[in-house]
Amino acid sequence: MKREWVLLVYKIPSHPTRLRAQVWRRLQRCGAIYLQNSVSIVPATNELAENMQWIADEIREVGGEAYVFRATATSPEQERQIERLFGAASRAQAQKLLDALPALERRMGRTAGPQDLEEAEDEVRRIRQAALKLRLRSHFPVPEEEALHKRLRAMRERLDRRALRRPGRR
Amino acid sequence: MRYYTRRRPHVDRCASAWLLKRFEDPKAEFAFVEEGDRLPGAIPFDMSGAELGHRRGRCTFEAILAKHKLKDPALVELGRIIRSADLLDADETLEGPGMDLLFRGLLHLTQDDHAVLALAEPILDALYAALRERGSRRVRREPSRRKR
Numbered sequence A: 001m002k003r004e005w006v007l008l009v010y011k012i013p014s015h016p017t018r019l020r021a022q023v024w025r026r027l028q029r030c031g032a033i034y035l036q037n038s039v040s041i042v043p044a045t046n047e048l049a050e051n052m053q054w055i056a057d058e059i060r061e062v063g064g065e066a067y068v069f070r071a072t073a074t075s076p077e078q079e080r081q082i083e084r085l086f087g088a089a090s091r092a093q094a095q096k097l098l099d100a101l102p103a104l105e106r107r108m109g110r111t112a113g114p115q116d117l118e119e120a121e122d123e124v125r126r127i128r129q130a131a132l133k134l135r136l137r138s139h140f141p142v143p144e145e146e147a148l149h150k151r152l153r154a155m156r157e158r159l160d161r162r163a164l165r166r167p168g169r170r
Numbered sequence B: 001m002r003y004y005t006r007r008r009p010h011v012d013r014c015a016s017a018w019l020l021k022r023f024e025d026p027k028a029e030f031a032f033v034e035e036g037d038r039l040p041g042a043i044p045f046d047m048s049g050a051e052l053g054h055r056r057g058r059c060t061f062e063a064i065l066a067k068h069k070l071k072d073p074a075l076v077e078l079g080r081i082i083r084s085a086d087l088l089d090a091d092e093t094l095e096g097p098g099m100d101l102l103f104r105g106l107l108h109l110t111q112d113d114h115a116v117l118a119l120a121e122p123i124l125d126a127l128y129a130a131l132r133e134r135g136s137r138r139v140r141r142e143p144s145r146r147k148r
Helices: A018-029 A046-061 A076-099 A101-107 A114-136 A143-165 B011-023 B060-067 B073-086 B096-109 B113-147
Strands: A005-011 A033-036 A039-043 A065-071 B002-006 B029-033
Touching: A005 A046, A018 A046, A033 A076, A039 A046, A046 A065, A046 B096, A076 A101, A076 A114, A076 A143, A101 A114, A101 A143, A114 A143, B002 B011, B011 B060, B011 B073, B011 B096, B011 B113, B029 B113, B060 B073, B073 B096, B073 B113, B096 B113
Parallel strands: B002 B029
Antiparallel strands: A005 A039, A005 A065, A033 A039
C-alpha cells in the first residue's frame, strides 16, 4: 500500500530568529522530520495534516512563505527510505535518553545516600516524561524506545524497593 | 446563528461548537464543509483565515473565548487543554495528549459529523464540571493551609 505524506515547504524571515525556532518546535511536536532545510514531512493523518496547515498559516502571518502538499513516493524504495529516516530520528532521540542512564544507575549504586536516591528519582521521572513525549510523536516506533521504557520501569522499581528499606522516609 | 467548519471535527472543532452552544448561543446550528468552501450568511470557525481560528499559537476555542470575552477560569483552563490536545503540545498540559486520543477515537465511532458533536457534548460538560470543581477546591484550600 502506498503511504501518503504531508510536506511543508517554507521560507521564514531570518529576523527575529525566534520565529525559526518556534516553527522548528511546532514541527518537532508533530514528530515531523526534515528532508532538506525547510522541507519537512509527516505521515498524512488528519490531525498531522491539519497541524501542518496551521503551521503554514502562522508562517505566512509573520511574513514568510509556506506550501503544504500531499504526496506519495514514486517508488517503494523511496517510501522505505522515508520510513527509515523517521525511524532514525526516533532512534536518535531514544538513544540520547538511553545514554543518560548508565551514569544515573551508577549514582543509584550500593553506596548511594538518601540525597543521591532522591536526586536519582527526580532524574528518572524527568527522563520518563521525555520518553513518554517521544512516544506521542513517534510515527514509526523503533526497538530502542521499548528498551528505554523497560529500563526506566526497572530503575523506578529499584528506587521504590530502596525507599521501602529506608526507615523513616515515606 | 449558523456556524460552519471543516468536516470530520477533531477536538478543537468539537469543543468550539460546544462552547458556542453552551455559552453564546443555545440555538447555534452547525454545518460542515470541505476545506476552502464557504457558506454565505454563516460564521466559519477553525478554518484557514477565519477570525475564529488559530492565532499566534492559540487554538480556535481560545479565539472564541477572547472574542466573546468569556473569562470563567474553568473555560480558560479548558482552552489550554484543548490547545495542548489540538497542537500536540504535551508541555502545555498533562490532560492534552489524552484528550487528543479520545477525540480521535470519536471519529471512528460514526461517519456522521453531527453525531460526533453530540458524542462530544457530555464529555466536554463533564470536563468543564471537573475543572470547575478543581478550581473551587484550589481557592478554598489556600487559607486553611496558612492556619496550620
